[in-house]
Amino acid sequence: MDVNAIFEALRPYLFPLLFAVVIVAVLPLVAGYIVLVERKVMADMQVRLGPMRVGPHGLLQPIADALKLLIKEDIIPESADKFIFWGAPLISVTCAMLALSALPIGPFFQIADLNVGLLFILGVSALGIFGIVLGGWASNSHYSLLGALRSAAQLVSYETSAGMAVVGALLLAGTLSTRGIVQTQSDVGAWFIFVAPIGFFIYLVASIAETNRAPFDMPEAESELVAGYMTEYSGFRWALYFLAEYTNMVVVASIATTLFLGGWTRPFANTSWLNILDYFPTLMMLGIAGYCFYRAPKQPVQVQKMFMAAVGLLCALVALILLVPLVAPADSLLASAKPGIHGAFWFLFKVASYIYVFMWLRFTFPRYRFDQLMKLGWQFLLPLSIVNVAGIAVALTLSRTLGWPRILCFLLTTILTLAAAAWLVRVSEKQPTGIAAEGEFGDA
Amino acid sequence: MVPIGHYLFLSAALLGIGIVGVVTRRNVIIILMSVELILNAVNINLIAFSRLVGSVEGQIFALFIITDAAAEAAVGLGIIIAFFRNRETVLADEMDILKW
């Protein structure tokens, strides 16, 4: 067996496999830390401190949570369907992680650049609904089933609007491959959020509903239906569902970043006098490292002091890694790593900002009632997204065939779509009269 | 590429399984699921020939069949739900109101 021949045969699969292993290994940790960030952000908005005891500033909280969940007793309801009960969280987690395989985290860090990448992500996210519905069914309990059906209905309703918003951005990009979409944004020179802001807004709202986050978290809020489809799940199975939910958040944020926020490109990538922004990643990480070193002596326990200093050192190391490609001589190997490393940083920064907006909205708005949620999805968001697609198509035709300036076309489209949105809001606020007024809940 | 005969065999196998499902089971929902299997077998056949000939028309036809299957599943399941509301059964031999 010739080693060289085997290596040559395996080479196209080596890098994707490596990236896949990295993502699958890192993702549970990342999801756990997103939970910690959420609790800290929630605490910050509620003027309190959040988890502070486990590790310095609560930094080891996710690890403690994961350990606790692992050693919990695994309870299966007696009349539950064991095969489906076992398989449902697996389906959720698999689909969530599979969707990450077509997303480019940097110009070089992508598991698979499919021709139909974006549709693949949409399709696999649609498969995630299965995990929820089967989980609710397998638990053989009323709360689970009702929560599962409500959650699935919500997901299906907002999936159409999200798909239409994505189609709007696709029309602008002209290609379904995710790498191609980011390339087009850097070629055109404007992120698609500035070209199609309403499309971004629709996608933002639809993605909040897609991931069952507040204010659309009726199916799984603590005060409604116990915990929805996750009621009968305990211990590690529940952790799998939780992991699936937070991975879905990361997926949805990555899609928005790729489609609307320019993927891995730096803000103002085409203006050369703003190249000083290249130093922003380094400065930000140095700032965080400085803060860690500042707080280290103030920790109560010696171990926590050392841990805080270690975190500071880690941030300083990352800052150094980000700085090296910028100061290395222009032709060396180190300088050629700049797009990869800085691209990855900007992508993760944008994903983190999008998730921060999710959390911000969660702690600001009250929950939608289920019928209000469905009404919003079908009677406001779906018509608006269809108008958005039509508007973008019209703008593209005007600018390509008639030669009108692009800014004018897209400005007109945005104004038209805003007018349609205002009309839809006005129509939905009118009180229905006659037979329609005797609806199921007796009010509008 | 695998010889096209293999794809035709697979298509025939799925067709046979689907037909067995339609004519043998009592539960109407499983009958509908077997019809979906038959439609999928036809799709495999069409797309295999599209690959053989190198023309994309087989794939367009398969796309239309997928759309048709979606429409048929929606309406068929609506009928089943409407019938279930009336007669409380989903078994094919018990749906005999039109018999004389």
Add this chain to the structure above:
Amino acid sequence: MLDSVTFYIFATLAVVSGILVVTRRNVVHSAIFLATALLATAGIFLTLHAEFLFIVQIIVYTGGITVLYVFVIMLVNLDVALHQVQFNRQWLVALLLTVVLGAQVVAALALSRGTLYNMPPAPVTQLEPNTEQVAWGLFHTYMLPFEVVSVLLLVAMIGAVVMSKKRV
């Protein structure tokens, strides 16, 4: 060789899932195996270089139709169904007739050994770029069937809504 391996994996998965769909007593298990069979078929489409159909199969069939089936099963499921007879009274005759039909098809395929069975396929580049070619065909050559299918979907939507409304 990779072609053969992927084909056999997906083909076995499709056939085994198909058999399980038809023979399970529990309807929800049948629905899950239907989803697996549809995913395996999508894999077969991918081995035939039909990328767009692969995606459409996943989105429409597995992500839409199977979820619809699971919903309806949850609405009409009766516990008593688990103890009823699953196969109807004419199952033996039906099975025999299907075997005869299958034998005919297999005989036809076996007759084509040497001509159709091993025919070399056209070069792959004729099918690329796949999505663009499908789009071109759909919106250029086959525009009328496309519009007719949209009307069909509208009719199906209206029909499903009308049939599931409660009689006031």
